Amino acid sequence: MQPILKVESISxxxxxxxxxxxxSFSVNKGEILAILGENGAGKTTLMNILFGHxxxxxxxxxxxxxxxxxxxxxxxxxxxxxxxxxxxxxADNLTVLENIIIGHKSLFSLDLSKKASIEKLxxxxxxxxxxxxxxxxxxxxxxxxxxxLEILKTLYKDCELLILDEPTAALTPQETExxxxxxxxxxxxxxxxxxxxxxxxxxLSISDRIIVLRNGKIAGEQLTKSADYKSIASLIVGKEIxxxxxxxxxxxxxxxxxxxxxxxxxxxxxxxxxxxxxxxSGGEIIxxxxxxxxxxxxxxxxxxxxxxxxxxxxxxxxxxINTFSAKSFMELGIAYIPEDRNKDGLxxxxxxxENAIMTETSNREIVNNFGFIKSKKSKEKSSxxxxxxxxxxxxxxxxxxLLSGGNVQKLLIGxxxxxxxxxxxxxxxxxxxxxxxxxxVHKMLLEARKNGNGIxxxxxxxxxxxxxxxxxxxxxxxxxxxxxxxxxxxxxxxxMMMSGEGF
Amino acid sequence: MINxxxxxxxxxxxxxxxxxxxxxVFVSLIISCFFIFLAGVSPVDSLKELLIGSFGSRNAIxxxxxxxxxxxxTGLAASIAFRAKFWNIGAEGxxxxxxxxxxxxxxxxxxxxxxxxxxxxxxVGAIAGGLLLxxxxxxxxxxxxxxxxxxxxxxxxxxxxxxxxxxxxxxxxMSLGWPQGASVIDQGVLPQIVARTRxxxxxxxxILFAMLVWIILSKHLxxxxxxxxxxxxxxxxxxxxPVLKTIFIVALLSGGMAGMAGVTETAGLKGYLxxxxxxxxxxxxxxxxxxxxxxxxxxxxxxxxxxSIYVGADAMSRSMNVPSYLADVIVAIxxxxxxxxxxxxxxxxxxxxLKK
Numbered sequence: 001m002q003p004i005l006k007v008e009s010i011s012x013x014x015x016x017x018x019x020x021x022x023x024s025f026s027v028n029k030g031e032i033l034a035i036l037g038e039n040g041a042g043k044t045t046l047m048n049i050l051f052g053h054x055x056x057x058x059x060x061x062x063x064x065x066x067x068x069x070x071x072x073x074x075x076x077x078x079x080x081x082x083x084x085x086x087x088x089x090x091a092d093n094l095t096v097l098e099n100i101i102i103g104h105k106s107l108f109s110l111d112l113s114k115k116a117s118i119e120k121l122x123x124x125x126x127x128x129x130x131x132x133x134x135x136x137x138x139x140x141x142x143x144x145x146x147x148x149l150e151i152l153k154t155l156y157k158d159c160e161l162l163i164l165d166e167p168t169a170a171l172t173p174q175e176t177e178x179x180x181x182x183x184x185x186x187x188x189x190x191x192x193x194x195x196x197x198x199x200x201x202x203x204l205s206i207s208d209r210i211i212v213l214r215n216g217k218i219a220g221e222q223l224t225k226s227a228d229y230k231s232i233a234s235l236i237v238g239k240e241i242x243x244x245x246x247x248x249x250x251x252x253x254x255x256x257x258x259x260x261x262x263x264x265x266x267x268x269x270x271x272x273x274x275x276x277x278x279x280x281s282g283g284e285i286i287x288x289x290x291x292x293x294x295x296x297x298x299x300x301x302x303x304x305x306x307x308x309x310x311x312x313x314x315x316x317x318x319x320x321i322n323t324f325s326a327k328s329f330m331e332l333g334i335a336y337i338p339e340d341r342n343k344d345g346l347x348x349x350x351x352x353x354e355n356a357i358m359t360e361t362s363n364r365e366i367v368n369n370f371g372f373i374k375s376k377k378s379k380e381k382s383s384x385x386x387x388x389x390x391x392x393x394x395x396x397x398x399x400x401x402l403l404s405g406g407n408v409q410k411l412l413i414g415x416x417x418x419x420x421x422x423x424x425x426x427x428x429x430x431x432x433x434x435x436x437x438x439x440x441v442h443k444m445l446l447e448a449r450k451n452g453n454g455i456x457x458x459x460x461x462x463x464x465x466x467x468x469x470x471x472x473x474x475x476x477x478x479x480x481x482x483x484x485x486x487x488x489x490x491x492x493x494x495x496m497m498m499s500g501e502g503f
Numbered sequence: 504m505i506n507x508x509x510x511x512x513x514x515x516x517x518x519x520x521x522x523x524x525x526x527x528v529f530v531s532l533i534i535s536c537f538f539i540f541l542a543g544v545s546p547v548d549s550l551k552e553l554l555i556g557s558f559g560s561r562n563a564i565x566x567x568x569x570x571x572x573x574x575x576x577t578g579l580a581a582s583i584a585f586r587a588k589f590w591n592i593g594a595e596g597x598x599x600x601x602x603x604x605x606x607x608x609x610x611x612x613x614x615x616x617x618x619x620x621x622x623x624x625x626x627v628g629a630i631a632g633g634l635l636l637x638x639x640x641x642x643x644x645x646x647x648x649x650x651x652x653x654x655x656x657x658x659x660x661x662x663x664x665x666x667x668x669x670x671x672x673x674x675x676x677m678s679l680g681w682p683q684g685a686s687v688i689d690q691g692v693l694p695q696i697v698a699r700t701r702x703x704x705x706x707x708x709x710i711l712f713a714m715l716v717w718i719i720l721s722k723h724l725x726x727x728x729x730x731x732x733x734x735x736x737x738x739x740x741x742x743x744x745p746v747l748k749t750i751f752i753v754a755l756l757s758g759g760m761a762g763m764a765g766v767t768e769t770a771g772l773k774g775y776l777x778x779x780x781x782x783x784x785x786x787x788x789x790x791x792x793x794x795x796x797x798x799x800x801x802x803x804x805x806x807x808x809x810x811s812i813y814v815g816a817d818a819m820s821r822s823m824n825v826p827s828y829l830a831d832v833i834v835a836i837x838x839x840x841x842x843x844x845x846x847x848x849x850x851x852x853x854x855x856x857l858k859k
Contacts, residue, residue, distance in 0.1 A: 304741075306740075306741075326740055326741060326743055327743040327745060330743040331743075336741060338741055343735070343737055343738065344737050344738050344741045345738055345741065346735075346738055347730075347731050347734045347735040347738045347739065348734070348735065349734040349735070350730060350731060350734060354727065354730075354731075358731060358738075358739070358742035358743075358744065359742050359743055361724060361727075361728070361743070361744065367724050371723050371724045371725065372722050372723050372724070373722060373723070373724055373727055375722075
């Protein structure tokens with residue numbers, strides 16, 4: 001078969017950092033190639049070179065047997081390379097059609113010739129079965145519709161090779177299924193697809209071939225037919241991964257009870273929280289499933305004391321809580337692992353040890369009676385936290401932003417576990433982490449559960465929630481479903497609930 | 504168009520980092536020569552005069568150091584605030600608030616022996632400067648009023664208040680019609696530390712305060728919290744650091760330092776409050792802090808450096824007959840050069856040729 005894209009020994013350096021080293025591969029016509037790898041393995045750099053954002057330091061790329069001009073996005077697009085970024089690049093205040101013809105017409109052309117465009121768009125919609133209303137405003141579209149629009153945008157520009165970056169990150173299982181159908185359909189019509197993803201089972205179910213990158217090099221290449229989950233996961237990390245096992249749950253006393261919690265803000269965009277009821281015992285994990293933006297953020301903020309509910313009662317350890325502040329909740333024994341670990345978790349420009357003691361500022365071991373920080377003690381304590389939780393670093397004095405995502409998360413969870421909390425609120429605890437780090441985070445959470453902690457995990461990754469949780473509730477439009485217990489936990493059913501069934 | 508991008512440096516050379524401000528100052532003086540040349544005089548002679556005027560004699564040195572005193576204090580004010588990303592542009596107003604406090608308490612209302620009177624005046628000056636900032640913190644927190652605007656505008660309010668008081672109720676009847684306040688009582692006047700010069704005890708105080716601020720910022724919990732709030736207030740809040748309280752402390756410390764600059768000028772240099780007490784020390788303090796990369800000990804050096812340029816440029820303009828505004832030009836060029844050097848310390852420029 002004739003390869004449509006040939007990448008020949010591409011290398012890219014950032015200073016001393018080797019982002020891509022001697023990477024060669026090819027994509028055939030009508031093939032789905034998945035590229036896997038940890039964060040920092042070089043996937044994004046490689047795609048940015050392909051799409052013309054970066055100039056490689058070495059190597060050549062041939063597209064349809066013609067060499068690609070580097071560093072020129074326009075050139076890549078006009079040759080027929082399309083890319084759908086993880087974060088959409090749409091203008092919310094324009095219609096679907098306008099978004100598609102943006103950048104396609106000269107700024108000075110007075111005639112938008114919408115008629116011809118609409119005809120072409122409709123034929124594409126039919127051909128690839130991507131239903132969308134050309135006159136709808138983008139701000140009114142759902143996430144999956146926006147994604148469809150992004151794909152249509154590339155097809156409109158006669159794309160022959162489509163790069164999808166984490167396409168299912170924000171989709172429900174049903175929407176994911178639909179996307180797969182679309183991708184398969186496109187491939188049948190002769191398109192080629194490069195799929196970048198973290199989700200291993202997805203890649204295994206849809207791709208034809210898998211390339212694994214590690215440390216900027218190709219670590220392995222396999223036909224999907226002959227690949228299995230474990231071997232690919234080890235290939236990504238470079239070693240065997242030990243997945244933690246969930247032990248039988250021993251629910252202890254109740255530690256958290258929510259009664260008819262309501263929360264409203266005057267912000268239009270905020271989802272109202274309506275009538276939440278929940279009970280959680282020690283030694284129990286409740287997973288909160290739902291598509292992002294259904295009120296999970298405010299729910300987490302209420303649970304961690306960052307906002308006060310407008311109505312309703314919250315009981316912790318059988319006592320009603322009336323003071324809502326991050327600090328008082330922290331002192332009650334509630335640990336909050338925020339979703340955005342770089343923005344809300346660690347202070348990247350401060351050292352590892354300074355971050356590790358940030359929750360300990362009223363601890364006399366760390367701060368003396370006059371308010372001076374005992375740096376030696378603090379560093380000792382911090383190294384202990386790091387050692388215990390397998391945080392890998394060069395120096396305890398290095399800024400924490402130099403840590404990899406997995407180590408950041410291990411440090412963040414570790415510093416909270418060190419406070420011996422009773423309740424842990426973890427939002428998307430493994431988002432964007434590689435398989436090795438995911439296993440480590442799961443281990444920490446299951447360990448805490450074994451020690452009698454109550455844990456609430458708010459997440460989008462259903463597989464993860466199902467593996468970890470004892471019960472699962474679905475959040476939709478600010479409402480919470482009744483908890484599903486283990487016998488009732490079914491991926492398909494949860495998926496239906498995530499798109500609003502039963503609410 | 505020239506096509507270049509900034510790439511972060513992996514290994515920062517410590518020696519170059521220490522040397523870089525000096526290189527920047529050197530480069531800025533060379534650029535300044537061009538403007539001095541435009542003014543129609545010899546750049547070399549002018550810079551010589553500038554140097555002699557600022558460090559050439561005992562008197563010149565004393566004058567430079569006494570000019571540095573309020574600059575160090577307002578520089579500390581900016582350093583503390585900017586570290587917490589609280590953009591206090593109002594040191595000028597806080598300086599005058601401190602001066603008002605000195606005039607209110609120090610001109611006869613309270614009489615104490617010198618050893619108590621001087622610390623007392625510093626205390627009331629600091630409190631006045633700090634209190635001026637507190638309502639602005641509340642405005643920022645509850646009504647999202649940007650502090651750059653509110654602190655800047657407060658300057659004008661305070662200066663107009665000073666003007667009203669000096670033209671009206673607080674006008675010293677002994678001043679022969681000049682708008683100035685009553686003299687600070689003898690016990691409150693900061694004594695000379697070098698005989699027959701204007702260098703007064705305030706300079707020593709400013710050095711001590713710089714060291715104190717350094718210790719607080721680097722070793723104390725307050726400094727730690729300021730750093731965390733400044734770098735990432737959201738993460739600080741999530742870790743239980745009281746962000747609003749920290750900003751309050753920052754406001755008190757920052758306003759306090761600026762207020763004390765008003766104390767040194769009123770009780771030290773002049774002996775009474777005037778309308779031209781500060782030729783923009785509050786604003787120059789921002790430059791001092793930037794030059795020092797917000798480091799309190801660096802503020803001492805950069806305060807003395809900027810003072811020497813102001814004092815030296817005065818001398819230069821007298822002897823070479825060029826406008827003393829050149830001092831402002833030189834200071835501005837120096838700051839730009841130092842800022843560029845700070846960027847170059849962090850990043851390297853990578854040129855990738857000309858773009859079509």
